[in-house]
Amino acid sequence: MLPQEFIRAKRDGKPLDPAEIAAFIGGFEGERVTEGQVAAFAMAVFFNGLARDETVALTLAMRDSGDVLDWSGIGRPIVDKHSTGGVGDNVSLMLAPIVAACGGAVPMISGRGLGHTGGTLDKMESIPGYSVTPDNALFRKVTDEIGCAIIGQTGRLAPADKRFYGIRDVTATVESIPLITASILSKKLAAGLQGLVLDVKSGSGAFMGTEAEARALAESLVAVANGAGLKTTALLTGMDEALASDAGNAVEVRNAVRFLTGEHRDPRLQAVTLTLAGEMLALVGLAESREEGLAKATTALSDGRAAEIFGRMVHALGGPSDFVEKMDAHLPKAELVRDIVADEGGVIAAVDTRALGLAVVALGGGRTRPQDPVDHAVGLTRIAGLGTELSKGDVICSVHARSDADFEKAEAFVRGAYRFGAAPTERPAVIARFEA
Template sequence: MSQQQFAAVDVIRTKRDRGELSDAQIDWVVDAYTRGEVAEEQMSALAMAVLLNGMTRAEVSRWTGAMIASGARLDFTDLPRPSVDKHSTGGVGDKTTLPLAPLVAACGAAVPQLSGRGLGHTGGTLDKLEAIPGWRASLTLPEIRAQLTDLGAVICAATGDLAPADKKLYALRDVTGTVEAIPLIASSIMSKKIAEGTSALVLDVKTGSGAFMKELAQSVELARTMVDLGTDAGVRTVAVVTDMSTVLGRTAGNALEVRESVEVLAGGGPADLVELTLVLAREMLAAVGLDAVDPADALADGRAMDAWRRMVAAQGGDPDAPLPVARHTQDVLAPADGFLHVDAMAVGVAAWRLGAGRSRREEAVQAGAGVELHAVRGDRVRAGQRIATLHTDTPERFEWAVQALEGGFPVSATAPEPVPLVHQRVTA
């Protein structure tokens, strides 16, 4: 990396005035910010300039490379199986990582799924899995490598030395109104994913009311930017833009979503969750040359369930243990006769308020809290019919959760228009 020195204010002015940052400027500012030489207020100004004026493909690629260079980079090329990872931009009820990792492993690939915790209305994969008694999220790199070699799948916390620049910049964006900058979103996600060292990556970019990106055009732009970044870094990358205007599956919560994921692995589960799991599995297998294998067969014959049980047990979890159940429940009733609509964001916020999510990173979550749907978008319901159940250990939260659901379950005389689960596929 270049050791050339710059004045932070000059870098800020370049982007403020819609100029293109040089490779040397990008290398310096990311490194200097990580070391504390560039002040928080200076990086705040640069992040806002990026939000307002954007970045070229070359700038985003170099920025991502500088963030990767701020820490370690893993290498799984010596594994006995080809490695492939999946990343989702997050949504309500998006539990696909849980059935997907063992399913793809059962089909012959290695899946190093380094995951995170939830914040706000989107659930975290690690929070969900920690509902399983005994399961542990933190593994050493030798443990990750051994599990990938033996079982083909690991879902665990990312090691702290991957892209430390991203951790610092992510926190800054959160408090400066610059979270929405697509170049910064894309580089944040891809710096970590490229640093994980897999040979291929499948991106599940959500769009709709329950997604971070509400508009399809924005979601496609983010998908395109990330596919370009992966391609530029030599990682075979493909993205699917999928719907998040309603809840995926029938649950939003931690133990509730684990239970639903196990139903998928057992050959059942909600049709939309099964469909998306298979779509992503086929993309992951194709990306590493295993497209002759049909993942639907591995669900049907029990291989995926066997892989799940071994994966959970390898990380100290008991796959046979009963999952936690919330101490209190409250039903939500249909307000009228007609066709049900379900707003994903409302359900996600309700689950968070019930204790399934957190508003600050240090908060604990309730394993059993969340929302369980008994009817889904397009179902015909009758007034007073039970359409959802709220779960929590702290019943004083019910009123707050019900407020979040006001308008979240509208009923109309006409059925909602069908929405495709997969809107678009984006490739290099």
């Protein structure tokens, strides 16, 4: 297979043979396929797309570029979820232990934040001592004995995707549904899952801005995953406002622990978390239906089993043994906590959720480049949501910052994010079920 002829075929809109796709991706190793050729192929796909079978072949080839985890011998079904990201989306922290409490095994391989979206790994690294890079033996042991482990991607898991994405990122070819699909699913397939539930978001804080775009991505992901042999379903969820009332790293961990213990549960966050859990349990046969799965997940949350499992997972991966009971003694805190208040009364009619995420980045709690460090202590709490009626002087949100200057930068983003109206507005549904 000559890389240039392979690229020419896709440039001219001709179908690609699965064996040729595998050979092209195999050429990433040792750079037998050059960076320029990868970029040219990405651009050809950007304009001409890929058929479903071609996307399946690309996904499998990227999966097979590295290790594929083997969970044989573990007496639990292996299931996970993937979210397309947003602001205040700490669902993974509660979802993994809830599903584990119901008999599932959740080897959750997560990512870091980039741009305005938060990253699960950055949140978990707020916990002193917690290791997001355990060796495979410990990862397997924790998943087997406790039921869940939230860690980061190793260098040997779908390494072709890492190279491919890096080139797409600098060649304006990220926004291609087939390439997004292959990127997401190659890593999930390499994780050795038996079931996957996707949380595809739309709205002002989501990667896919409209529900139509989110539906198109969900359709592609579900079709390709099932075509590659992984049982997969999807939910469409809204990101027209922050999902939790807190956004940042340590502040979202604190929110998650309060959720698990029942101290405080944001209603929209609870709806998404429990619906995803019910979907996961039904998908791998731990419940007869979504409704039964939802009921089991709700019980595991309310009776404290999920909180106990979260605490055990944290300790098994190096964190404090009393983290759930004494999280405030362990989590980092910002020096300055100051409220942003409404200058006048009104009803919150719209929120630019992306701007809220950028406020966290301005505080140092996010990154614009993968190599940037993050400040785990900073963030936003008590974030007011759509439809909230505020009087002059009421709190829009609280800012956790390191300095007055950082507070002022975040305040500018927050004030620019909110639009007020005179009359109450209907809050949009947070879940729009997707049917493939």
